[in-house]
Amino acid sequence: MLDGQKGKTLKKIDGSWRFSVKWTSFRLDDRLLLILMGMLVGLSSGLAALALNRALVGVFSFLQVLRQYWWAFALPAAGALLSAIFLEKIVKEGAGHGVPDVIESVLRHGGRLRLRSTFSRLVSACLTIGSGGSAGPEAPVVTSGAAIGSNIARLFALNERQRITLVSCGVAGAIASIFNAPIAGMIFAVEVILGEWSALNIIPIAFAAVAGTEISRRLQGNRIVFAHQAFEIGFADILACIGLAVLTAVMSILLTRLLRNLHHLTNRTVPTLWLRAALGGAAVGGIAVLFPDVLGEGYHAIEGMIAGKYSKGIAVVGMMVLAKILATSLTIGSGGSGGIFAPCLVVGSFTGLLWHRLLVYIWPTTTWVGEGCFALIGMAGMISGILQAPLTGIFLIVDITGGYDVILPLILVSAVSTALCRYLEPASFYLRDLIEKGWFLLPGTDGRVLADLRVDELLEKDCIIVHQNMLLREFIQIVKRSHRNHFPVEDALSGHFLGMVHLDDIRPFLFDTIMYDTVILDQVMHREVETAQPNDNLAAILQKMDDKHLFSMPVIQDGRFLGMLSKATLLDQYRKELRVQTDH
Amino acid sequence: MADAFLNWPMEQIAKALDLPTATVDRWIRQGRIPVRRKGLNCMFNRAALEKWAAAHGLHFTPPGPAADQTKTEIPATLVAAMGQGGVHHGIKGNSVDQILRSAVECLAFLKPEAQMELHKGLLERESLASTGIGRGVAVPHPRAPLTGVITSPTITTCFLQTPLAYGAVDEKPVFVLFVLVSKTIQEHLRLLSRLSYCLRNDEFNRFLKTVPAAEALLGRVGEFERQLDLGEHEH
Numbered sequence: 001m002l003d004g005q006k007g008k009t010l011k012k013i014d015g016s017w018r019f020s021v022k023w024t025s026f027r028l029d030d031r032l033l034l035i036l037m038g039m040l041v042g043l044s045s046g047l048a049a050l051a052l053n054r055a056l057v058g059v060f061s062f063l064q065v066l067r068q069y070w071w072a073f074a075l076p077a078a079g080a081l082l083s084a085i086f087l088e089k090i091v092k093e094g095a096g097h098g099v100p101d102v103i104e105s106v107l108r109h110g111g112r113l114r115l116r117s118t119f120s121r122l123v124s125a126c127l128t129i130g131s132g133g134s135a136g137p138e139a140p141v142v143t144s145g146a147a148i149g150s151n152i153a154r155l156f157a158l159n160e161r162q163r164i165t166l167v168s169c170g171v172a173g174a175i176a177s178i179f180n181a182p183i184a185g186m187i188f189a190v191e192v193i194l195g196e197w198s199a200l201n202i203i204p205i206a207f208a209a210v211a212g213t214e215i216s217r218r219l220q221g222n223r224i225v226f227a228h229q230a231f232e233i234g235f236a237d238i239l240a241c242i243g244l245a246v247l248t249a250v251m252s253i254l255l256t257r258l259l260r261n262l263h264h265l266t267n268r269t270v271p272t273l274w275l276r277a278a279l280g281g282a283a284v285g286g287i288a289v290l291f292p293d294v295l296g297e298g299y300h301a302i303e304g305m306i307a308g309k310y311s312k313g314i315a316v317v318g319m320m321v322l323a324k325i326l327a328t329s330l331t332i333g334s335g336g337s338g339g340i341f342a343p344c345l346v347v348g349s350f351t352g353l354l355w356h357r358l359l360v361y362i363w364p365t366t367t368w369v370g371e372g373c374f375a376l377i378g379m380a381g382m383i384s385g386i387l388q389a390p391l392t393g394i395f396l397i398v399d400i401t402g403g404y405d406v407i408l409p410l411i412l413v414s415a416v417s418t419a420l421c422r423y424l425e426p427a428s429f430y431l432r433d434l435i436e437k438g439w440f441l442l443p444g445t446d447g448r449v450l451a452d453l454r455v456d457e458l459l460e461k462d463c464i465i466v467h468q469n470m471l472l473r474e475f476i477q478i479v480k481r482s483h484r485n486h487f488p489v490e491d492a493l494s495g496h497f498l499g500m501v502h503l504d505d506i507r508p509f510l511f512d513t514i515m516y517d518t519v520i521l522d523q524v525m526h527r528e529v530e531t532a533q534p535n536d537n538l539a540a541i542l543q544k545m546d547d548k549h550l551f552s553m554p555v556i557q558d559g560r561f562l563g564m565l566s567k568a569t570l571l572d573q574y575r576k577e578l579r580v581q582t583d584h
Numbered sequence: 585m586a587d588a589f590l591n592w593p594m595e596q597i598a599k600a601l602d603l604p605t606a607t608v609d610r611w612i613r614q615g616r617i618p619v620r621r622k623g624l625n626c627m628f629n630r631a632a633l634e635k636w637a638a639a640h641g642l643h644f645t646p647p648g649p650a651a652d653q654t655k656t657e658i659p660a661t662l663v664a665a666m667g668q669g670g671v672h673h674g675i676k677g678n679s680v681d682q683i684l685r686s687a688v689e690c691l692a693f694l695k696p697e698a699q700m701e702l703h704k705g706l707l708e709r710e711s712l713a714s715t716g717i718g719r720g721v722a723v724p725h726p727r728a729p730l731t732g733v734i735t736s737p738t739i740t741t742c743f744l745q746t747p748l749a750y751g752a753v754d755e756k757p758v759f760v761l762f763v764l765v766s767k768t769i770q771e772h773l774r775l776l777s778r779l780s781y782c783l784r785n786d787e788f789n790r791f792l793k794t795v796p797a798a799e800a801l802l803g804r805v806g807e808f809e810r811q812l813d814l815g816e817h818e819h
Contacts, residue, residue, distance in 0.1 A: 110614060159615030452614075457604040573607070579640045580616045 034162055034204045041152055041166050042173030042208025045145025046215040049178040052122045052137050052144075059130030060296055067132075067292075073285025076295070079131020080281030080336040083124040084274045087337060091120040098143035099339065099430050102167065103193060105150070108439055110160030111167040117147035124337035132295040134284055134327035135338020138178060142339070145174030146193070165201050168194050172205045173212030179225055180216050181399030184392065185209040191389045192430065195442050224402040225299070228306045231373040231405055236366060241377055241409040244355045245416035248381030251351050252421050255325045255340070256386060256429050262333030273335055280334025284327045291320055294327040298346035302379070305349045306372040306401070314357040321350045340429065344382045352378025376401050377413050384414035385421040388428035393418070444582040449574055450538040452581070455555055458538075458573055459563030460484075466501065466521055467492040472509060473516035479503065488554055488561040489525045496559040499527040531556045532565055541565065591625050600646045601637060660737050660771065662778045663806045669740035669763065671798035676745050680710055684724060687742045687763050698733050702726060702765065716752025719789050723779065725764040729772055737766035737775055743795050760792060782808045 063075060087093050093114075098121050105113050125140035149170030153163035168189040176185030186209045190197055270276040287294055293301040304310045312320075328343035352374035359368055368374075376397060384393030393414040398404060421428075427435045434440040441448035464482050466475060468489050478487070485503040490496060505524045509515040530548055532541045532555045545553060545567065552566035594612075597619060598605040611617040612626065618636050619628040630644075637644040672690045677683030688694075688703045705726030709715065716722040740763040747757035762779060766772040782788050782805060791804060 160613055161615030163615075452610070454606060454610075457606045457610075459604075573604075576603070576607075576640070576642060580611065583616075583640060 034165055035207050037152060037166055038169040038204030038208040039211045041149040041169040042211030043215050044148045045170040045173035046177030046212030048122060048144045049141040049174045050216055050219055052126060052141055053178055055126045056130050056137055059126060073282055073289060076132040076285045077278045077281035079127045080133055080277040081274050083127040083337045084277035084335045087124045088273050091116050093120050099139050100433055102143055102146040103430060104434055104439060106164050106167055106193060107441055111150050111163040113147040113150040115151050118144050118151060121337060128336040128338050129296055132288060133281055133331040133336045133338060134294050134343055135331045135336060136297050136342025138341035139339025141174040141178055142171050145170030165204050168201060168205050169208035172209040176209040176212035177216040179400050180213060181396060182209040182213040184396035184399040185212060187395045188392045191391050192387055225400040226302055226306045228372050228401055228403060231369050233369050233406060233409060237369045238409050240359055241413050242416060244352060244374060244378060245381050245413040247355055248348060248351050248378055249385045249417045249420035251347055252382055252385030253424050256425055258325060258329040259333050262329045266334045277335040280330045280336060283330045287323050287327050291323045293320060294324050297342040302346060302349045305353050305375040308370050308372045310353060317350055317354045317357060321347055321354055340386060344386050345379045348379035348382030349375035373406055376403060376406055377409050380410050381413040381417040385417040386429050388418055388422055390414040390418040449577045449581060453538055453573055453577055455534045455536060455565060458565050458569050459555060460566060460569055461563045463488055463564055465490050465561060468498055468522040470521045471517055472519040475521055486552060486564060489521060490561060497556050497561045499525045500529050500554060501525045529554060534562060589627050590630055591622060591627050594626050597626055600644050601642055659774060662775060662809050663802055665737045665739045665775055666741060666802055666805060668736060669738035671741040671801055673743045674745045675742045680750060681707060683748055687761055690740055690742060714751035716750040716758050718752055718754040720756050720759045721783055722750050722758045723762045723764055729766050729768050731767055734765060734767060737771050739764050778812060781812055
């Protein structure tokens with residue numbers, strides 16, 4: 001029975017190998033292969049992004065007729081409820097926006113993502129956002145695109161580095177397609193998802209972004225998401241933008257903290273997942289009774305603001321900012337599915353508008369550039385602040401507004417907003433959980449090298465094992481033959497590790513022949529030694545060594561001695577690992 | 585041929601790169617090394633791997649036949665070295681210089697020039713400190729090993745006709761010389777250590793005093809050496 005099973009697995013392994021072998025025999029150059037794969041991934045994730053976008057528009061407008069009824073607040077509740085049940089019970093994936101999962105997979109699991117992730121978040125986001133939940137479709141398409149890249153890499157038996165590149169290609173293709181923004185797609189993939197810049201990655205990502213954008217243009221036309229007229233920006237406007245940067249930074253921090261706190265609060269107070277999501281959805285529906293613009297992704301509102309057609313006064317705009325922040329925190333914090341990208345853009349544009357109204361109120365005589373311009377710059381400030389990724393903020397806005405004319409204030413606001421947010425919140429919204437768990441380990445850093453190296457790669461197995469009943473005379477014969485100063489002592493009968501003898505321990509008796517037959521190792525060995533386990537974290541072992549001023553440590557598994565771990569070998573392997581990891 | 589792919593087991597690649605197999609395995613999985621898995625083995629382009637190794641401060645040195653030879657070479661035994669050198673009786677001479685000259689002439693396998701050279705080397709070493717190690721025994725040897733002249737190490741045993749004051753540590757006159765000539769320092773130290781194991785034994789010293797014939801001497805040394813080998817392999 002067991003044999004049969006074994007044979008089956010072997011056959012299975014053999015089969016999968018055969019597939020890769022067949023492939024490798026006419027394998028293209030690795031770089032060319034990666035570029036072609038990148039284009040394929042960009043196309044597929046671009047299609048997935050378009051599908052979600054179309055579905056969202058469809059569901060949202062289908063439900064539009066129902067929104068005039070008094071019970072319309074229950075719509076987001078129902079959507080969030082269904083989305084939570086779908087994620088939890090059917091596809092068994094965690095709620096939330098999913099981007100940190102992609103980053104975690106890139107950093108820790110070599111870009112492995114599940115096949116079902118290619119569609120799961122598209123469905124749940126469609127339910128949450130289509131029903132009116134305040135969240136964006138970008139994070140779900142990013143997750144989906146990343147999963148597409150990862151699974152295509154798996155299909156062709158690519159290695160982890162290539163898989164990570166394809167994951168980023170999927171991300172770039174998705175963002176490029178959904179915003180018709182190739183540069184933003186590339187920059188987001190590199191700055192936020194990968195965290196490192198290397199030519200090896202950027203080239204396939206560029207191809208993926210082009211493919212994703214092109215498929216989007218073919219299928220829904222080459223339109224700029226938020227088109228606008230040219231703005232004439234004066235010196236006063238640029239100065240005023242610094243104030244806007246501060247305001248967007250404050251809003252970013254507010255949104256980040258509210259998202260987290262509401263998440264913890266709802267987790268504590270409402271233990272049932274679906275009930276939590278439904279209550280969150282109902283609350284959003286309640287807010288929408290007063291401020292209907294908070295519903296959904298909210299791009300419609302942005303278009304109005306950039307065109308300068310949003311007529312509400314300063315108080316309403318101020319409340320809109322807070323209402324959107326609250327609605328987003330409720331939707332995502334309570335377990336709805338969707339991203340913070342679109343809400344950030346909405347909050348950013350309202351913040352820009354608010355700032356413009358304030359300026360006009362304080363200095364009514366100065367001529368300011370149109371309010372649309374401030375809405376635009378506010379979006380960049382908000383994105384840069386919350387993601388702590390200034391380049392993504394700048395290029396996304398340039399791409400989606402087609403506005404190179406506002407580049408100077410854009411750069412300024414993005415930089416100032418990022419700097420302020422970084423000062424107040426050391427980790428960005430995406431990375432915070434990863435950093436708290438100690439999982440944010442970029443390649444080529446100390447933490448990553450130590451995390452990648454395993455204890456069994458460092459074991460020195462040339463130690464001669466001795467027994468506790470051995471006479472000093474016998475031991476000296478062993479010392480003669482050994483290359484090392486450490487000798488592990490095992491129990492003569494059970495073979496269990498007892499302790500260590502160091503050459504220094506017997507040095508005083510080394511030339512005293514009378515002691516040779518009178519001393520046994522039991523009398524000179526150390527029983528209280530620090531030991532390590534083969535599965536221990538290397539950073540923790542090193543910390544222990546530093547604390548106790550040790551240069552080496554025995555590694556023990558199930559009471560058996562496996563080998564020695566020494567700083568000398570570690571340095572050797574550490575350097576090799578570092579050189580290999582920092583190679584681009 | 586530059587594009588030829590080699591197909592090796594992973595352990596062999598790891599050994600050639602002087603890395604743990606687990607590291608090579610992980611690097612292949614992570615795509616950090618230009619090696620691909622192929623079935624149970626790994627496939628790589630040798631030139632590409634060598635270039636990669638050089639760029640990362642590693643060395644790709646496959647275990648070739650030359651490396652194997654040095655590993656499998658069996659170190660010379662004391663008996664073999666003594667047999668090679670021969671046992672000579674009745675060596676004449678009134679001074680260290682003369683006695684060493686006579687002893688060197690016993691090394692018939694050396695050419696006259698090499699003998700001259702060796703004699704000079706031996707005298708030089710004696711001037712540094714006497715090689716008389718006590719109990720009437722001296723082990724003259726040159727300071728530097730003789731490379732290129734001999735193929736295997738030799739110990740030439742020379743019993744003197746009349747014991748000679750040699751400046752030994754215990755100031756006893758020397759009656760036997762073991763002229764030790766080797767190719768490398770390691771060989772020299774190994775043979776010297778084995779010889780000294782015999783000479784430390786009182787019974788062996790008494791036996792030496794009887795000025796034994798070649799066969800008897802080698803037989804006795806052989807017994808000691810077997811004990812020594814047994815001790816080394818015991819653990």
